[in-house]
Amino acid sequence: MNDLLPGELGGEMAPVETWQHVERTTRELFSRFGYGEIRTPTLEDTALFVRSVGEETDIVGKEMYTFDDKAGRSLSLRPEGTAPAARAYIEHAVSNQEPLTRWYYIGPMFRYERMKTGRYRQFFQIGAEAYGSKEPAQDVEVMDMVVQLLEALGLQDISLNINSLGDEACRPAYQQKLVEHLTAHRAELCEDCQRRLERNPLRVLDCKNEKCQAIARAAPDILQFLCEPCKAHFDEVKRKLDALGVRYVINPQMVRGLDYYTRTTFEFIAAHPALGTASTVGGGGRYDKLVKSLGGPDVPAVGFGLGLDRLTLLLKEGGQQYGAPPDVFIAVADEGSADEAFALASRLRREGLKVEFDTRGGSLRSQMKRADKTRARFTLVLGQAERESGKAQLKPMAGGEPIPVALGEVAQAVRAAAAPR
Known part of the structure; x- marks a missing residue:
């Protein structure tokens, strides 16, 4: 199990x-x-x-x-x-x-x-x-x-x-012929199949023992009956x-x-x-x-x-991976931004995004390593500058230019970036 x-x-x-x-x-x-x-x-x-x-x-x-x-x-x-x-x-x-x-x-x-x-x-x-x-x-x-x-x-x-x-x-006519065939090879059957022969002979055909399988292959063809x-x-x-x-x-x-x-x-x-x-x-x-x-x-x-x-x-x-990666990983640039980043993550989840957020905090470098591991599509770093301006950047983790975004429009920006062009 x-x-x-x-x-x-x-x-x-x-x-x-x-x-x-x-x-x-x-x-x-x-x-x-x-x-x-x-x-x-x-x-x-x-x-x-x-x-x-x-x-x-x-x-x-x-x-x-x-x-x-x-x-x-x-x-x-x-x-x-x-x-x-x-x-x-x-x-x-x-x-x-x-x-x-x-x-x-x-x-x-x-x-x-x-x-x-x-x-x-x-x-x-x-x-x-x-x-x-x-x-x-x-x-x-x-x-x-x-x-x-x-x-x-x-x-x-x-x-x-x-x-x-x-x-x-x-089926009875076939079963009779099957019993005759199996009885002729009774001594070669495994112990389980010798018991099955007496009580349920069709089960012999399902045995995984190699000798029993060889005997089964030589048995009468059920389709002929x-x-x-x-x-x-x-x-x-x-x-x-x-x-x-x-x-x-x-x-x-x-x-x-x-x-x-x-x-x-x-x-x-x-x-x-x-x-x-x-x-x-x-x-x-x-x-x-x-x-x-x-x-x-x-x-x-x-x-x-x-x-x-x-x-x-x-x-x-086959090596294929399943499960959608996070839409965005929110990283905290300084301790004073932790609560607002936490609140942003919660709001974006309500708006339907899959959001990763490391509740442990830690250095920005360690958070970015975590973002790489999660395979998030974008990262958004929230610090004092972002809080004061109300704007941040969505960084595509697969490469490409950062996308400027207002903090109140992150969900729309992520969806727009994912839409086919």
Whole structure:
């Protein structure tokens, strides 16, 4: 678990300004798609995740932070965002109020998992859920939303992998063939996968053990077992992705790590050395039976989650800095000018400027060093001469001629200097 600090203080983590940039971009973009923000509690009833994510998943079996509260109730820190959103959708009877619901969320999740680059035990996730549409167009819309977010952030070399897991009509036939294949290689499977083989064989395809991955690659192709409705759905997903010009790779081995998926699943995978082996930046899929399985109405749904830690790490590697520098740094030339300089800083902040002011005072030289460090666009030195004349100079820190300015018109002068010519 990590602290997020401003500027260059964050160490291996991207500075908080980078996180804020991603969050702002997400909120602005997702609102264009008609998605509203939802905020759910960090704690939920443990049973919610057991019923939705799946008892045999690594998340529930190994990674959740679970404890009993003072009333003896089993609670868990949320390991993912879809189940809490579905619970809120049911609890507030949202389906009775609108036929199509689109939500997004940004917040911390918790899993006790092995540490990797960009993977932490408290991690932050951007996610979105769309309830009420069973159409392939809804699958494609959420994928397009991620594609546009990555483009808006300037992130490249991230590929979209897609697959279909079928549904309750066609998956059993595939699962039978998969069990036959895995059983023939049972002795070569890791201990966890030998257990998964008995209780949830699809999870073997999600194992990160190299031997298990080799066996999984030789397994039957799930796409060959799709029933006609599932095949038609997947074909339409591909057709609409093509129509939008979204590039994708068909990956029959991709099943995702959660039990609630049906039909479409997808992942966004980055080809960047900064992430090491943890190259998946996000993914999702369709989960048409989840809401009903949790006691709600029979409402189809599709969604995704993106790792905010990994996105910000990729942006940090790109070397770009975020967060606007101060508009002006006010320096004090003499002790008698400190109060007026302090008051000027306060007034300019009220007028909408971002103002830096060193409350410690100190020599003018030390204040100017501080101004350099803040990357302020202008400095304004206030001393006795400026107080008596009511005029000062805005010095451009990037070079150029000082700008004479009346002390009562500093904000207007700063904005005028920033306006395009």
